[in-house]
Amino acid sequence: MALPRIAVVIGSTRPTRFGDRPARWIFDIASKRGDIEVELIDLRDFPLPFFEEVASNAWAPTQSEVGVRWQKTLATFDGFIFSAAEYNRGPTGVLKNALDYAYPEWNRKTAAFVGYGGVGGARAVEQLRLIAIELQMAPIRHGVHIGGADFTAARQGTDLAELPHLQKSAETMLDELVWWTRALKTARG
Template sequence: MALRLHTIIASTRPGRVGPAVATWFHEAAREHGAFDAHLVDLADFELPVYDEPHHPRMRKYTHEHTRRWSASVEAADAYVFVTPEYNYGPTPALVNALNYVYGEWNYKPCGFVSYGGVSGGLRAVQMTKQIVTTLKMMPMVEAVMVPMVAQQLKEGVFAANDLQRQSVGELLGELHKWAGALAPLRVG
């Protein structure tokens, strides 16, 4: 059975460009073929600021939005976060979503497709890596970076350059190795 990859759109704000970049990456992941690839939009879960009365480690969820998010996170073997940079850091929606559950993330690899202005979202990625390691995830060194993202959008469609297309294969190759290697730790 193929390992399952969730490409997660990490921005939820109106007018976001994340869906265009994420759709491009998701299609590239499907073509790559190493994973059973799924596109996940954080906006679909409508997660409020963390509102569960119990610590996520207990998995005693009282809200339907948390149970839906938990099931989505649990279903994947690996993740790619498609994320912009907000004020040199990750989106509040991504930080909140990461904090909503705990064990569902454990022993799974993650990668990043970052976008933004001149930095291409790299500062957000570096800060997010600190969070995911606390969730017992393995962040990949390989990544896809999109500086000046607006220049690569044409009528709402993202047009990748050669370096970005090459980076997809490198990222997915490493994610697949790690997802397979960590699988025994996810049993039990």
Template structure:
């Protein structure tokens, strides 16, 4: 069975990510075709990248990096729940991604964004980053508006249409992650 991390991409006080990730998780666990777990970046307290060697070497010297690496390596796929800050993804999420390399590769990712423009620009930036890490990012994405999906910009009440989009996103993430399983296991197709 595929293991999927729903990663809360913001660590800021008053963030909306916990509510959004809870909604994603509640819908996802009803499926029965994968295991889902919410992973909160705030629980890892990663400082600004402090590893002396590039992540691609896998030579981690810090305990917090090894803990983060083990957590991320344990999943087959990811759903990033990300706000949009100043037309991009939050710094702590980018920092957490940059800590690792091999732990991300040959897996699948989907994006659930939120903000005044639905998090679309944050998602586009994250697509570029994940491409560099050899992560298959699926086409479906959920874009939640602070104007219409959050009452008074605080209480999360997603429009009904987002459920269908999230279902499609999860279908795609699970399908791609399943297809990439052979690469994760080191099996290569050859003649």
């Protein structure tokens, strides 16, 4: 069986975003494992218009060319890790919009989260887990939460790899992600 393919999705597109740093950090850790293939996906490369399709692509074909390209990209993966900023106690609008632009491509696949912000993105991740369930994904229990002093230090230039407690959270999350991804990939097969 081929190795499970995991996409690490950068969940913010702002010019001054922080989200690419935790995404690249978890990508680097995951890439060294040897039990998964990992690809970094930047939502900047998929400038999806605000969702105004007739319906979800579960019911009607998507008209947006970028939306179709997004769906085809998602279909190649077995699981996902999202870097998740917390804006006003919720996820970024661009990440929610990207989630809305697909449906069958998310079904029966894993979702993991690296949250960041004042409380480690916990409230955004909580909402994203609910959205993932509605998309028939399997959100895993463990995540990484970069908050408080860690978030401040990282924004001021500290490398996330220098924070060993985050490394332990990342390893636990990835172990769980790999287990569930393998199980779901087998079941889908």
